Amino acid sequence: MESSVLQFFQWFWNLFGLWDWVWSWFEPFWPLVWIIIKIVAIFVPLLLGVAYLTYAERRVIGAMQVRIGPNRVGWWGLLQPIADGLKLFLKEVILPTKADPSLFFVAPALAMAPAVAVWSVVPFFDGGALADVNAGVLFLLAITSLGVYGIIIAGWASNSKYPFLGAMRSAAQMVSYEVSMGLALVCILMVSNSLNLSDIVRAQGQGAMTDAGVGFLSWNWLPLLPMFLVYLISGVAELNRAPFDVVEGESEIVAGHMVEYSGMAFAMFFLAEYANMILVSATVSIFFLGGWLSPFGFLPDGIFWLLAKMSTILFLFLWLRATFPRFRYDQIMRLGWKVFVPLCLIWIPVVGIWMMSPFNIWK
Amino acid sequence: MELKTVIFYVFALIMLVAAVRVITARNPVHAVLFLVLAFFNAGGLWLTLDAEFLAIALVMVYVGAVMVLFLFVVMMLDIDAKRLRQGFWSHMPLAATLGVLMAGEMALVLSSEYFGSASFSGQTMPADYSNTKELGRLLFTDYVYPFELASIILLVAIIAAVMLTLRHRRDVKHLDPAKQIAVKHTDRLRVIQMPAEKEEAE
Numbered sequence: 001m002e003s004s005v006l007q008f009f010q011w012f013w014n015l016f017g018l019w020d021w022v023w024s025w026f027e028p029f030w031p032l033v034w035i036i037i038k039i040v041a042i043f044v045p046l047l048l049g050v051a052y053l054t055y056a057e058r059r060v061i062g063a064m065q066v067r068i069g070p071n072r073v074g075w076w077g078l079l080q081p082i083a084d085g086l087k088l089f090l091k092e093v094i095l096p097t098k099a100d101p102s103l104f105f106v107a108p109a110l111a112m113a114p115a116v117a118v119w120s121v122v123p124f125f126d127g128g129a130l131a132d133v134n135a136g137v138l139f140l141l142a143i144t145s146l147g148v149y150g151i152i153i154a155g156w157a158s159n160s161k162y163p164f165l166g167a168m169r170s171a172a173q174m175v176s177y178e179v180s181m182g183l184a185l186v187c188i189l190m191v192s193n194s195l196n197l198s199d200i201v202r203a204q205g206q207g208a209m210t211d212a213g214v215g216f217l218s219w220n221w222l223p224l225l226p227m228f229l230v231y232l233i234s235g236v237a238e239l240n241r242a243p244f245d246v247v248e249g250e251s252e253i254v255a256g257h258m259v260e261y262s263g264m265a266f267a268m269f270f271l272a273e274y275a276n277m278i279l280v281s282a283t284v285s286i287f288f289l290g291g292w293l294s295p296f297g298f299l300p301d302g303i304f305w306l307l308a309k310m311s312t313i314l315f316l317f318l319w320l321r322a323t324f325p326r327f328r329y330d331q332i333m334r335l336g337w338k339v340f341v342p343l344c345l346i347w348i349p350v351v352g353i354w355m356m357s358p359f360n361i362w363k
Numbered sequence: 364m365e366l367k368t369v370i371f372y373v374f375a376l377i378m379l380v381a382a383v384r385v386i387t388a389r390n391p392v393h394a395v396l397f398l399v400l401a402f403f404n405a406g407g408l409w410l411t412l413d414a415e416f417l418a419i420a421l422v423m424v425y426v427g428a429v430m431v432l433f434l435f436v437v438m439m440l441d442i443d444a445k446r447l448r449q450g451f452w453s454h455m456p457l458a459a460t461l462g463v464l465m466a467g468e469m470a471l472v473l474s475s476e477y478f479g480s481a482s483f484s485g486q487t488m489p490a491d492y493s494n495t496k497e498l499g500r501l502l503f504t505d506y507v508y509p510f511e512l513a514s515i516i517l518l519v520a521i522i523a524a525v526m527l528t529l530r531h532r533r534d535v536k537h538l539d540p541a542k543q544i545a546v547k548h549t550d551r552l553r554v555i556q557m558p559a560e561k562e563e564a565e
Binding site: 100103133134135138139141142143145146148149152153156164167168171172174175178195331334 | 393415416420422427435438439493494495540
């Protein structure tokens with residue numbers, strides 16, 4: 001792909017007959033420019049995806065609740081997210097009098113940065129990751145675990161009651177569910193024998209079921225079904241979304257850590273939350289649903305399969321929000337520590353014994 | 364200067380500044396956040412040594428979990444900085460002695476190569492060398508007993524900490540989720556048949 005982009009540039013500059021001159025001083029910078037091009041190619045669709053996920057959420061939940069949802073701005077309301085963004089952009093960012101000024105403005109950036117940085121290791125198609133690192137899964141876990149700082153610091157720096165309560169809740173909840181997420185991933189690592197995200201996807205495209213032409217039966221979701229459910233539900237809890245949204249429960253603590261924020265500072269939290277939603281849907285697709293692999297042998301693999309799987313998971317998240325009432329806080333903690341963690345701890349030896357037995361399907 | 368050297372100095376400089384701010388910051392929450400920054404940069408330094416597992420584990424375990432709980436506790440403490448500073452000068456001699464001792468020990472470790480008592484070989488590994496795999500192999504084969512022993516000690520510590528703080532209050536209205544789920548409508552609701560009353564004629 002790099003060479004075809006270079007060829008395009010060559011063609012473009014040759015229109016003016018300047019290619020040799022341009023390339024003579026441009027060549028040392030090309031690797032840097034190429035990385036920046038790739039970053040933009042990931043970042044811009046991500047932000048568009050975030051914008052239209054908010055639109056999809058309002059339309060889908062509207063349909064589920066027999067309402068219409070936004071339909072005034074643009075055709076079928078398609079310009080609504082642009083209008084919302086513009087509005088937030090033009091609003092004043094208010095600093096509460098007793099807030100900690102530096103941390104108050106650092107917090108939104110700390111929420112946003114990990115949500116974007118993690119995308120560097122996500123493989124979109126075979127060989128299509130910005131950084132195809134060997135410890136990709138660890139990198140993913142490490143960087144996503146930083147996201148909680150944005151919320152905690154926001155809650156503390158606001159110097160206000162509800163934000164602080166929200167921050168305390170989120171700190172406990174996110175640390176708890178990271179444990180079960182990590183343990184579920186241990187099973188994935190065992191069966192795919194790699195920490196590289198691309199290798200994990202490739203490992204799912206092997207086996208008797210793939211040879212028989214029904215590849216979707218060889219993906220990790222089927223042999224590791226309990227872990228798939230644990231990871232999916234922990235992912236929703238990690239996102240602080242309904243039914244685990246006690247962090248920003250409107251009826252109890254208004255909006256949790258975001259109460260004192262306005263304008264773009266608030267928008268940053270919003271962007272981070274939706275970027276994380278898309279990220280969790282991508283990781284579920286990669287770890288359990290075969291990433292870019294096609295479900296049937298006669299269809300080609302490609303990025304569209306990953307996008308289709310991600311859209312399905314995202315729809316599931318919206319569906320969950322429209323369906324379930326909010327969990328009580330002690331029940332959230334009980335589910336994380338007393339149900340998911342023991343289940344993972346049992347399933348890891350089960351997978352280990354399975355792999356050592358003659359019935360091992362991951363050879 | 365090589366790019367790697369530049370990166371090393373950037374990480375090292377930020378880490379040193381953050382470490383100094385940990386002990387000089389007046390606000391304890393700021394101090395904890397500077398400690399987080401120092402950890403993060405230490406992880407970066409380890410990455411430049413190709414020790415990617417250690418680097419990421421440091422960020423994941425310390426920054427992602429331990430420091431979050433640290434912050435959690437520090438935010439909820441009612442800390443009066445003025446009272447904490449009382450007796451600073453009377454504790455100073457002991458603290459200074461300890462500090463100088465620790466600095467001296469670290470200097471000895473780092474200069475051992477110079478004095479010829481130990482030798483570190485800056486070995487570079489091939490590109491397909493996996494730090495994670497190698498550490499895992501060592502931990503679960505050569506050092507499996509010390510590793511298991513350490514985990515049992517940690518488990519004992521966890522149980523001890525839980526036992527020390529666990530108090531069952533008698534006035535707590537505890538609900539058993541299994542019982543809640545098993546409830547049938549007949550347990551809670553009694554439908555009473557009432558004969559319809561005739562409307563009295565006026």
